[in-house]
Amino acid sequence: MKILIVEDEEPIAKMIQMNLMAANYDTQIYNDGLETAEALKEDNQYDLALLDVMLPGMDGFELLKVMKSYDIPVIFLTARDDLLSKVQGLKGGAEDYIVKPFEVLELLVRIEKVLERFNRMDNVVKVLNMEINFKEHTVRQDGKEVALKPMEFNLLAVLVKNKNIAISREKLLKMVWGVDFLGETRTVDVHIGQLRKKLGLSSNIKTVSKLGYRLED
Amino acid sequence: MKIRTKIIWISCIAVFAASIIGDVIIMILAKNSFMEEALVQAFHNSYEIVADIVSQDNLNMSQDTLDKYYEYYFKSKGDDYNICLRVGENVNSEMNCIEIFNHTIIDKKILLDLQFKNYDNTEIIQYSYLDIGEEHYVIFKSMIESQYLYYRIENISYVQSKSEILTVCLFVITLVLTAFTSSIMFLVLKRVFKPLQELNETTKQMAKGLYNKRINIISHDEVGQLGESFNKMAEAVEIRTHSLEESEKKKTLFMGNLTHELKTPMTAISGYAQTLLSTKLSKEQQEESLIYIYEQCGRLERLSKKMIKLLELDNGEGIELIDTPIADIFEAVKKSCTAVLREKEVALELQHNDEIFPMDSDLMTDALINLTENAVKASKTGDKVILKSYGSFIEVQDFGQGIPDDEIDKILEPFYMIDKSRSRKSGGAGLGLALTALIVKKHNMTLTVKSEIGKGTKMILQFV
Numbered sequence: 204m205k206i207l208i209v210e211d212e213e214p215i216a217k218m219i220q221m222n223l224m225a226a227n228y229d230t231q232i233y234n235d236g237l238e239t240a241e242a243l244k245e246d247n248q249y250d251l252a253l254l255d256v257m258l259p260g261m262d263g264f265e266l267l268k269v270m271k272s273y274d275i276p277v278i279f280l281t282a283r284d285d286l287l288s289k290v291q292g293l294k295g296g297a298e299d300y301i302v303k304p305f306e307v308l309e310l311l312v313r314i315e316k317v318l319e320r321f322n323r324m325d326n327v328v329k330v331l332n333m334e335i336n337f338k339e340h341t342v343r344q345d346g347k348e349v350a351l352k353p354m355e356f357n358l359l360a361v362l363v364k365n366k367n368i369a370i371s372r373e374k375l376l377k378m379v380w381g382v383d384f385l386g387e388t389r390t391v392d393v394h395i396g397q398l399r400k401k402l403g404l405s406s407n408i409k410t411v412s413k414l415g416y417r418l419e420d
Numbered sequence: 421m422k423i424r425t426k427i428i429w430i431s432c433i434a435v436f437a438a439s440i441i442g443d444v445i446i447m448i449l450a451k452n453s454f455m456e457e458a459l460v461q462a463f464h465n466s467y468e469i470v471a472d473i474v475s476q477d478n479l480n481m482s483q484d485t486l487d488k489y490y491e492y493y494f495k496s497k498g499d500d501y502n503i504c505l506r507v508g509e510n511v512n513s514e515m516n517c518i519e520i521f522n523h524t525i526i527d528k529k530i531l532l533d534l535q536f537k538n539y540d541n542t543e544i545i546q547y548s549y550l551d552i553g554e555e556h557y558v559i560f561k562s563m564i565e566s567q568y569l570y571y572r573i574e575n576i577s578y579v580q581s582k583s584e585i586l587t588v589c590l591f592v593i594t595l596v597l598t599a600f601t602s603s604i605m606f607l608v609l610k611r612v613f614k615p616l617q618e619l620n621e622t623t624k625q626m627a628k629g630l631y632n633k634r635i636n637i638i639s640h641d642e643v644g645q646l647g648e649s650f651n652k653m654a655e656a657v658e659i660r661t662h663s664l665e666e667s668e669k670k671k672t673l674f675m676g677n678l679t680h681e682l683k684t685p686m687t688a689i690s691g692y693a694q695t696l697l698s699t700k701l702s703k704e705q706q707e708e709s710l711i712y713i714y715e716q717c718g719r720l721e722r723l724s725k726k727m728i729k730l731l732e733l734d735n736g737e738g739i740e741l742i743d744t745p746i747a748d749i750f751e752a753v754k755k756s757c758t759a760v761l762r763e764k765e766v767a768l769e770l771q772h773n774d775e776i777f778p779m780d781s782d783l784m785t786d787a788l789i790n791l792t793e794n795a796v797k798a799s800k801t802g803d804k805v806i807l808k809s810y811g812s813f814i815e816v817q818d819f820g821q822g823i824p825d826d827e828i829d830k831i832l833e834p835f836y837m838i839d840k841s842r843s844r845k846s847g848g849a850g851l852g853l854a855l856t857a858l859i860v861k862k863h864n865m866t867l868t869v870k871s872e873i874g875k876g877t878k879m880i881l882q883f884v
Contacts, residue, residue: 214688214712218695221709225699257680282683304687307694369698411698419700 204323205229206314207252209239209266210280211259215303219253219280222307223314225367236261240269247273250323251314254297256281256288267295276317280305308374311365330363331407331420342402349401354379358394362408362418371415391416424609428602435601439594443587450586454579459547459558463539466560466572469502470545473564483567487520490568494521503531503571524573525552531571536561556580615643619650631658677835677850681723685716692716726851730834733783733858741778741863746809749781753788753807757796761805766796771808777883779863787859790852791816791879798822798877812883819876828869832857 206228210216216232223230231249233239237260252275256263263279270277279292284302292300298317301310318324326338334343340356342349351359357379361370370378372388379394380386395416399405409417473493481489487506494502504520505528519528536546539560550557556579560572615638622633634654635647692709695701701709733739750770754761761768788807795805798820806817823831830836834854860867864884871877 212684212688214716215684215691217708217712218688218691221701221705222695222699225701282680282687303683304690307691307698367700414698417698417700 204318204325205231205249207239207249207275208232209234209236209252209258209263210255211235211257212255218307219310222311222368226311226364227366228314235259236263236266239266243269243273247275249273249275250321251275251317252277253280253314254278256283256292264291264295267292267297271296276321276323278313278317280310308365308368308370311368312378315364328363330366330418331404333402335359335363344402351401352397355394355397355401358391359398359402362398362416366418366420369409369411369414369417375415422613424606424613427609428605431605432598432602436594436598439597443590443594446590447583447587451579451583454582455576458574458576458579459539462558462560462572462574462576463545463547465574466545466562466570469497469572470562470564470570473570486565486568487518490520500524501573501575503573505531505569505571506567507569520568526550526573531559531561531569534559534561612643615639615647619647622650622654626654626657631661674834678727681835681850682720685719685723688716689713689720723851726855729786730851730855730858733855733862739780739783739862741780743776744779744781744784746772746775746777746814749779749785749788750807750809752781752785753792756785756789757792760793760796764796764799765801766799767804768792769804769806771806771810773810775809777809777812777814783859784863787856787881788814788816790856794852795820795877795879814881816879817876822873822875822877823869823871824873825871828871831869832867 206223208216208219208230211234220230220232233242236258240261252270254263254266254277256279267277277297278299278301279297280301282303289300299313301313327334327336332345337360342351361375361378372391375391376384376388395408399408407419409419411417490504494504500523503522503524506518506520507516517528534548536548539545539547544562546561548559550559555575556577558574558576562570564570618635622635625633634651637644637647692713696706696709750772754768757768792805792807795816795818799805799818800820803819808815832853835850857867860881866882866884868880
């Protein structure tokens, strides 16, 4: 899974790259719009592009057209939060529009959603000694299938998709059980316990103090 | 109702009323004079006959003969408007009255009952009016031979019809006059009110926000003067509105730029903090993140410092200008820029003739450091930058890439950067030149930019 980052602010580009790499994505950074357009002529095998709007060389809206010609889905990442820019971006064919400053987890989830929509997510992901099939909702550990309850599987899926990133109990509750769920964060702890026990992940699913849980490989 | 319509209505009514009053007076006078004329005419007719009869000597005739004579006389006249009656001693008695000659439909009884008035103060001839049907008559009466009454009937209906024609004429004249007056009034008022109408339209449009509307001034009367005053007011309003809009636009742009400049480091800082907290990172990555956070904090600090300075200068009262040798300031600039100069291997040349200018030395040093740093940024490795003072001028000259013509006006605006990514990398936020421009303004100086692509830029400061 390769993601293109076009951002003229080097610190921000590096920050995004760090997180995407931790979550198992390959990344490529460009700082200049024109340079990006040129480079795409050589290599355009990207599953997604994160574009800044105000770029030197060629602005994000122009670059969006280039991306569309290579069938690369685009998420705008910009400090411009005026409605006109949003409308222009989304109407131009961008999949999403994220305003700076953003939350890293939000960025990851949105990337995931876009990739799902474009069927670019792998159905089967291998993490540690596990093989997770999102389509069939099955987990095999060392070739043997492990029986998981639906919610346990969903929780594992969220942790796997956001590998190496800590997610708070509240966020997990929302992402796995849904916004309407009235349960307590205690539910999350119970399910995490089940996953650790069933899959033997007690050292891999880490409890990050004050934050939540993180699946590490 | 419009004033124009009101005025037209009022003047029409006034003209009409005055004209009608005139008509009535004319009609009364004319009718009287017609009547007078008709009376005189009728009197003459009857007088002629009376005189004719009296002149005949027929005193000795018997009564019968006289009767016959008068009958014959009037018959011979062939005039059916004469009536002759014989009356006895008692004039008013109908019994003794005999019609000698009467070809009219008027009965002797009617004649005897009529009340006669004296004509011309003589009792010889008397007259009275009589209406039969639609016709009007005047009747003259004279006594002949103390036994005979002679009546002369004259039709005066023509007086009535004459005055009717006159009435119609007068009424038509009145109508024409009124119509004429109103159309004249209409034209005059239209001319007078046209500028007022235009004024009204223009005011409405101005109320809608079209401040560039003006009135065409045709006349120089009171309305024209009003138009002139209005135009002056509109001018003032437009200028004021324009300057308000302009400053509002500048403020919005400034705020937008400031937000952007704040958001970028904030995104980086918050992003790295989140990453450090939640993402599994290697030791090197953690260090890298911390360095970025530190750098971005520095960027925010520089931005806030410059902002504060800009605001202080912008809001503050005038600065204290003290006579300072330019050489001291040049030296301070050179000292501050040492690192930048060394990094790019650019030489700074100082040229001055020990001028002394009234300056705030700290602020002027800041301004010149800014200009010098910009000059160094634009220069190629190994170039030189000249800092020069002569007459009332201070000049910073480089031989670098130059500024495109269409950007020269914009470079003094806050947050403007010609090469965004390069300026950012060197830590700029685009406030340096704006600050310099403000300092220059506070010194009552002008800042002129002369630049040629590929040949370099001259920033010229002049004391006014």
